[in-house]
Amino acid sequence: TITAAHYLPTLLPTLDWISDPLRVGRLSQDFAWFSPVLKRELAGKRADIAVRPRTEDEIRQVVAACASAGIPITVRGSGTGNYGQCTPLQGGVILDLSGYNAFGWVRGGVGRAQAGIRLGDFDAQARPLGQELRWLPSTYRSATLGGLFGGGFGGAGSINHGPLAAPGNVLAVRAMTVEAEPQVIELRGAEAMLLHHTYGTNGIVLELEVALTPAMEWTECIATFDAFDAALEFADRFASAPGLEKKEVCFLAAPIPAYFTSLAEYLPAGCHAVLLLVAPHSEAGMRDMVARHGGQVSYRKTAEEVKAGNKTLVEYTWNHTTLHALKVDKGLTYIQSGFDPKRKLEQVKALEAALGGEVMMHLEFLRTKEGALNCSGLQIIRYTTEERLNQIMQIHRDHGVQINNPHVYIVEDGKQNNLDPAVVQTKQRFDPLGLLNPGKLRSWEAMQPLRQSA
Numbered sequence: 250t251i252t253a254a255h256y257l258p259t260l261l262p263t264l265d266w267i268s269d270p271l272r273v274g275r276l277s278q279d280f281a282w283f284s285p286v287l288k289r290e291l292a293g294k295r296a297d298i299a300v301r302p303r304t305e306d307e308i309r310q311v312v313a314a315c316a317s318a319g320i321p322i323t324v325r326g327s328g329t330g331n332y333g334q335c336t337p338l339q340g341g342v343i344l345d346l347s348g349y350n351a352f353g354w355v356r357g358g359v360g361r362a363q364a365g366i367r368l369g370d371f372d373a374q375a376r377p378l379g380q381e382l383r384w385l386p387s388t389y390r391s392a393t394l395g396g397l398f399g400g401g402f403g404g405a406g407s408i409n410h411g412p413l414a415a416p417g418n419v420l421a422v423r424a425m426t427v428e429a430e431p432q433v434i435e436l437r438g439a440e441a442m443l444l445h446h447t448y449g450t451n452g453i454v455l456e457l458e459v460a461l462t463p464a465m466e467w468t469e470c471i472a473t474f475d476a477f478d479a480a481l482e483f484a485d486r487f488a489s490a491p492g493l494e495k496k497e498v499c500f501l502a503a504p505i506p507a508y509f510t511s512l513a514e515y516l517p518a519g520c521h522a523v524l525l526l527v528a529p530h531s532e533a534g535m536r537d538m539v540a541r542h543g544g545q546v547s548y549r550k551t552a553e554e555v556k557a558g559n560k561t562l563v564e565y566t567w568n569h570t571t572l573h574a575l576k577v578d579k580g581l582t583y584i585q586s587g588f589d590p591k592r593k594l595e596q597v598k599a600l601e602a603a604l605g606g607e608v609m610m611h612l613e614f615l616r617t618k619e620g621a622l623n624c625s626g627l628q629i630i631r632y633t634t635e636e637r638l639n640q641i642m643q644i645h646r647d648h649g650v651q652i653n654n655p656h657v658y659i660v661e662d663g664k665q666n667n668l669d670p671a672v673v674q675t676k677q678r679f680d681p682l683g684l685l686n687p688g689k690l691r692s693w694e695a696m697q698p699l700r701q702s703a
């Protein structure tokens with residue numbers, strides 16, 4: 250079907266349009282296929298056309314044309330999101346911002362860049378200036394700063410700085426409204442965070458200003474253990490040890506390490522593993538702690554070796570763990586969960602006892618938004634049916650564990666319906682016509698009949 254979106258290249262012929270159906274189809278997808286439920290529900294959802302603007306003026310031209318003609322706009326960074334976040338439900342234009350990617354500046358402990366910059370590029374440019382990003386999702390090579398803000402959570406470094414949402418991590422955003430005459434507005438502090446993790450539904454982020462941390466040459470290690478409890482207790486003690494500097498603590502219960510075929514020589518059969526990024530001066534203390542818990546360090550690479558080999562353990566942590574497992578066994582899926590900081594180990598052990606075998610324990614140690622040491626689960630599941638998947642999530646809730654369901658595509662459903670009403674007010678300000686990623690923000694959609702009758 251020909252829609253108004255198909256006429257946009259005639260209107261704006263100098264822009265970089267993508268209309269080849271195969272390419273538009275690919276740009277309409279992310280990694281929602283990790284979920285058998287989303288794979289089914291989002292099948293066939295796609296944009297009519299995509300565009301890759303390089304300047305603010307080009308973005309403005311597209312936005313003005315879409316606002317005038319009522320064409321939906323779905324912003325895309327690199328499309329590494331997990332919940333169909335950049336999959337349009339109602340066609341329209343994919344606004345691919347990966348080419349809007351200039352590095353701005355680093356001043357003291359603060360950095361600024363255009364939204365489409367890849368996180369790996371940002372980090373590489375900040376390091377010679379003595380700073381690094383506070384959180385590196387395992388997709389940092391391809392994922393963009395705007396995409397992390399629009400749809401992500403955190404990553405390596407969250408053990409020190411918490412998730413992006415922790416106050417002080419993201420300092421400001423410069424965003425564009427969707428109107429026939431688009432406005433550009435800078436939001437700072439808590440106001441900026443109203444656009445965080447809203448799947449590009451309430452504003453087009455052009456630039457981000459983020460707090461950084463002094464750069465460190467991280468050593469990468471794997472510690473292996475025969476016993477689940479010993480590995481878990483080591484991970485927890487090391488994560489909380491205030492004198493031992495680290496960037497990543499990832500606990501993987503057996504049989505997850507066996508899915509890492511490219512690390513097989515370092516992972517004895519049946520082992521439980523803890524993947525670590527540790528400061529060089531903290532390595533000896535880390536090794537003492539591993540030995541005291543009956544483990545061994547089976548893998549060690551200095552930052553220099555990591556760089557030379559172009560292989561980092563970061564790409565085995567967070568949702569890359571799931572990706573490696575899926576490469577070996579397509580019958581797997583996963584869940585996301587948040588434990589109770591006060592009784593996390595007790596909860597982990599109880600769930601391992603209740604569901605071990607069907608649910609494989611993967612924990613990322615981190616600080617909560619409030620600063621408590623906690624772990625967040627990215628458990629791998631042997632998928633049977635949707636009903637059983639829901640039961641597994643309920644069993645977690647029954648143990649007092651919070652589930653951040655990765656099998657849903659509505660913003661509120663991923664946040665247990667805890668949506669700040671100010672997010673919807675921000676949408677009213679930045680997207681009064683409701684054209685941004687329509688269908689994803691339920692609270693806004695629910696208001697529409699009221700708005701129309703008013």
Ligand code: FAD
Nearest residue numbers: 326327328329330387393395396399400401402449454567
């Ligand atoms: P996209 O997928 O392109 O976009 C994500 C959302 O943000 C979409 O809704 C999009 O509309 C919106 N958006 C993008 N740019 C803008 C903008 N400029 N303005 C407004 N809205 C915008 N996430 C983590 O947090 N930590 C991890 O460690 C992690 N590991 C992952 C591992 C794997 C293997 C996979 C597949 C995913 C992982 N993710 C992780 C999820 C995802 O990679 C990150 O959230 C990533 O930062 C998204 O960036 P992107 O550029 O690919 O965003």
